Amino acid sequence: MSPEFPYLPDEGVVVVQRGPEPGGVGGAYRAFGETLRGLKTTFARIIEGPVTIQYPEEKTPVYPRFRGRHKLHKFEDTGLEKCVGCSLCAAACPADCIRVVAAENDPDDRVSAGERYAEVYEINLARCIFCGYCEVACPFDAITMGHEYELADYNREDLVFTKEMLLAEPVERTPLRREGE
Amino acid sequence: MSDGWVPEIKPTDDLSAADRRRLVESMRPEDAEPVPELSEVDIPDELRERIESAMQKYPEIRSASLPALWAVQRHYGWCTPEGIRQAAAVMGVTPGYLESVATFYDLFHTSPVGRHRVLVCHNLACWLRGAEDVLDAFCEAAGVDPDEADHIGTSSEDGAVYLRGFECLGACDIAPMASIDEHYYGPLTPEEARTAVEQLRSDARPIPDKALAGRETAGGPEPEPDPRVKEGEA
């Protein structure tokens, strides 16, 4: 219930303790202290130079475990594909974006190490959610998630990456971000 | 990423895809081996008689498969595919059935073997008494690889002797011993083994004085008869 106006002193009035009067060193500190602390960081960064990344001329750095576009691998010594077309990545894929059609190796013209190789290996990157399950599922470390993230395109069809595209050395390398950076 | 464990994947064999395709294309329905038509198989009379007489001894024809294979082996020296086919035609079974039986038993040879078959026992009792040296001596004399003879059996180059390290032949009393052309000989020394091979090369009867057939019971002379064991009459 609000008191009637005009109210009388000493009646229903709360006395508030006020701060010190402005002025003096304490006053100055109180006025600028926090600001200066903030500026300390600002000036410290000034000497580092600009942080704006001139994308797309410059690439945004990523962490080592960043999950970008997939890559397929070959053995360095024999040149055979590591992928044997087992389709486990397709089974693990929650977005159902991997399609593997396997075929039988010809011992005279071998594609992979076992009896089987992936004749068709397609990832539909338009559907991929980059969860990395395919990488986890792979028993041969044949597929890994790379660091490439510039995947926009004009056609949806172009986002279906074939085995040859996934096997090719990536054209664009993305700088790595180090720990504590 | 996997934890470093990688499934064991070996390259496929040396058969190229083209070879394999050729193999498939060469397969004709008539290459399969069902029960052969008796009229299409030419069988030596003697072999046929033996198999047929064996078939009569048993309530079921298939029981004759072991005697039939023995007959084939007698006739051809080993169980030749053609011989197996002939036996199968007489018995009215598939050749595959007989081959399956033949490969199960050690004494049937499904590949060519030497004229004289020497089985050297190298099981416990014989091994304890130096069977390995005897086998080595046999192999050396016959000029065959002891390891091969020990495991799968092998024949000398001149085709005279087939040698095989054999599991127990049931004559541990004359250990170390060997069965030569189905007769037992022992105990043998490496020296005697070498002699035996030479004799076999000339198709002579080997080391006759070592033949089991001529030996007395190993248990020593007849002990005092137990009074409880009565004489013949009931």
Place this chain on the structure above:
Amino acid sequence: MAGQTRMLFRHVDEPGLASIDTYRRLGGYRALEKALRDIDPDELLSSLEDSGLRGRGGAGFSMGKKASFLPRGDMEKFLCCNADESEPGAFKDRELMSKNPHQLIEGIVIAAVAAGIGQAFVFIRGEYWEVADILDRAVEEAYAAGYVGENILDTGHRVELVVHRGAGAYICGEETALLDALEGKRGNPRLKPPFPAIQGLYGGPTLINNVETLSNVPHIVKNGSDWFKGFGTEQSPGTKVVSVSGCVQRPGNYEIELGIPSREIIYGLAGGPPEGHEVKAWFPGGSSAPVLTADELDLPYSFESMADAGSMLGSGSIIVADENVSIPHLALRTARFYHHESCGKCTPCREGTNWTVKMLERVISGEATPMDLDVISSVQDNIIGNCLCVLGDSMAMPVGSMVAKFRHEFEAAIEAGRDAAPRPLDESPTDVKPVPVGAAG
């Protein structure tokens, strides 16, 4: 010589015992005449049961009881004499058949008549070609003399007898595998039940007995079951032929009464190891029995005491190893035999024997570690009791017992093997190498 009691081996060295005339001159075939003319089959059967004769093939089951399991009736019944004596260390049946085949034939015919069986087979191992020839001749003689065939001694009984030669497979000594082999198949053991007594050869009731067991039958019939019980122990009356082989001076068959101390057989009858050598280990019942050590030489030789010592009497074949014998090599030799003879039907035996051999080979070549000995022991445990027939157990028991009792020797063998052929421990001992994993990422 002390210790021997020759009943089956009586007159064994009589020249020409294998011929029917000599056998008859020494009192042969009188038991058969008595059995056919004076005793009716039921009485015959019960006297066999009364005698307490136990199977001599290894299992030691009462022979008379086994025969009484056969169903009565007019169906075709079969008798199989198991002469597929392939157990390393055993050679008693060979001697019994080659020296005195008519004793066996007489036993077979009597047992067949007692159980109402019309068709009998002798399944003899293929390696015993000479013995089979002797047996064939004897059967021919017996047919000619009218002891076997359509109308035996004009009493109206019919027993046909066929000698069936095997072709070299230890497993055919297993009774159901023997049936398969006799039916002309691969000698694979069958599932039990149904037991052969109910459904055996060609699906008919079948009585399967060992050569030695059947050779006892004429003596029991001739002299009565009480007489027979006068020999041996209460649980296993009669004599037993013991085959002694290995590192002894006089290997051979000795017919004894069960219950005498083992030392008396090995040292007394067989002469013990050559001068200056000691018994280190011995198999009391063929190669499938767990080994015993020199400390156990004074045990009485009987079914019960051997079982109490954790081994078994089996077919009564003693193999002696002296102190020069390397136990790991002995174990490998034993395992190799069973690996070779496993029929391959059931998994634990097929793969267990195979794996054990590979591991023991590694022990000797020095590629093993003491931890592998634990794996060997555990594999033996995994085999025992899990197989279709007893072949797997037959390897697992002796090999297991050797690893348990002589573990220090195995450890020493590993060390010695490693010194002889040093190789880095981290290198895989197998020729199968996994495909290397390239650097990921």
Place this chain on the structure above:
Amino acid sequence: MTNGEEITLVVDGVEVRAQAGMMLVDAAKHGDVEIPVFCYEPKLGQPVGACRMCLVEIEGIPKLQTACSTPVRDGMVVYTQTDRVQEAQNAVVEFLLVNHPLDCPVCDKGGECPLQDISMGWGPGKSRVIDPKRHFQKPIPLSPLIKIDRERCILCYRCVRFSQEVAEDEQLQLLERGASTFVGTFDDRPYIAPFHGNIIELCPVGALTSDAYRFRARPWDIEDAGTVCTLCPSQCNIKLTVRDERIQRVLARDNFEVDDGWLCDKGRFGYQMIESPDRITEPMIRQGGTLVPVSWEQALEAAAAGLRDAGERTAAVVGGPSSNEEGYLTQRIVRGPLGSPHVVSTYDDAVDRELLLELSRPQLAASVADIDRAESVLVLGTDPMHSMPIIDLRIRKVVRRNGTRLAVATDRPTSIDGVAEETARYSPGAMSAFVEALAAETGAEVYDRAEGELGADAERIAGILRPGSTVIVWAGEPSLAVADLAAQLDAKLLEIPAGANGRGLREVGCTPVAGPGLSETSTGLSPTDLCEALTEGDVEVAFLVNADPVRDAPNGPGWNEALQKAKFVLAISMFEDGSTKHADVVFPAESYTEKEGTVTHPDGRLQRVRPGVPHPGNARPMWEVLAELAGLLGDETGIDSAGEALAAIAQDVPFYARITEGEIGGLGVRWQEREAARNFPLAPGARPERSSVVVPTSHVGTTGGVPGASPAPASDQLQIGTYRDLWAAEVTDRSPALRFLRPTQTLELSPADAERLGLNGTPEVDVRQNGTSLRARVAIRERIRPGTAFLVDGLGDGAGALARHAVEVSAAEGGE
């Protein structure tokens, strides 16, 4: 094995009710307890207990027992989860993996592999094996259809047992012993037998793989679609494996009442025909001598115009694989708006309606499962291996396991002769005479007992048939004697029709002697007369529904001429073949993997054919097309779905009354077992006192078909019988996998005749009769009756026309 007595046992503390004598593995399932197995497969017969995977602990038995071979008893207490059991299970899995390569990622079985599943569920999780595994040459062809990888084999014996105890071809064997054992064939020959594809499905690891399916898909890539194979009258239940809307393989879908869970190789590998690039996928009209694709409207209009012009001078030939709906709508078009009675669905000359009714009586009909229950089986006039392969396996099964007595009476030796207790051979065309003699032998007084050889044969056969418990599996010449024989023996009949859906088509009205539901109707021309009428011009239009008379009819060349002479031919066909080359309008036909509808099994079981893959190109459901065509001709059927087509059939066929797709379900339903079976029409008129043997008149040659007598042909002649080889079929030609099985024309004759005609050692002969001549290889067969010889029908060389004729045979001139 079970006697039906209910007992209670305790499995892992749960009370389970089961039938006494059941194997523990199966009984445990009633309590939701799964016991792992490898070698156990009830379809293969008695358990062998070889793999030792199913060890369990049973109270009161000291050793662990194999659950697959232990029959349950009342009060049995079983543990499947104790430490002891788990130890044993772990041990067995570990042992199995001692030699099994861990190459699951490349193995074709990966994902649907029992060994994987069991290792996961019951294995130790880690192997202690570091020793080398055994090596064999990697996948080598066991046959052109199957590859074997012996390294992966766990020696469970299933495939070998199949070969020995189910198919009984005994070609596949175990070789060597112990750990070296492997599965193989004699002398490394290929394993080629009509049922060998089943071993792929039986193999619990990736050791046996289908060459056609290898690496095509993983279980998670595929979808299953259940349907019915209509390549032969067996109508086996199948499961299509579909990936990317293409059939990748065909698996058996167990239905004890139909196929026992087996499939023949034709059904298993024949699916490749469906994907053949030669298939007709557009409606076409002949313009200027060639068929050109047109729109459906144009094609339907042209077809309707052609039919409308001919009216009652139209004849329809409905082929065996047609569904009931297609057959029904076809006969409805022909009988309704066109007003023609000429509808045929078989090339055998038809019986009259009374005989048809007599032989189709529901009381007489045997179900396939009746064979299992019968104490004796008579196979009459047909070799089931070629006419209905799955029955061959079933007969072998009952002979082997139930001790059923089997008699075979045929003109040509059959594949089941070996398991038969008695066999009898009669001359081609003398089946009716034989059946009469047999009926007389069983006590039918209307027939005279035969003399001589015929009488003796009949007596032998009759001797083993057990009255009251016999099934007669027959095909060939229908006669009242067959019905009389069945009546005498109180036996049941299972007729094997010529077409895959022969029975269904007959029952929905595709026969000239009866309308839908075998109702009375004006009688049309029999197939032979029809062929003649087309040639003569009395009938002008031929309407071929999934039919290729040029290939399938015995008188193929005659039909070729007839179709050529016809004014207008409308063909519904999957391929351009001998008959469509005369067609004016062609509609693309559906295969059984695209079709929706029903078929009727020879034992009266209605089954659903369901689409598993989409129609190729422009093809449309045929019931829809036919309903539209009927509409264009003035019969507004109102049928808008396959279900409505079935409802229309149910309305017109009284003994199918009120049957629905739902009722048929996945396993089918026999109409004889439904209430509506009472609506089966009764034969009009009394039964004739003495049978008038109905012999296909036009086929009767100089010597054939004369009852009781088969005069010996002249010394240089042989009497010819023909048979339709299992592989003499379009599916063999069109499926790349099966092509190697295409039979070559072969003259089979007895050793005596070969001797007599001097043909020993002659590779090829010319067979001549009355101006026609064909070339054949020579095969001498022990069991052929002297004086007779056999040729393969259905190869398109006109061999069928020689049936029952005496021919001259001479060594081929000129060679190839």
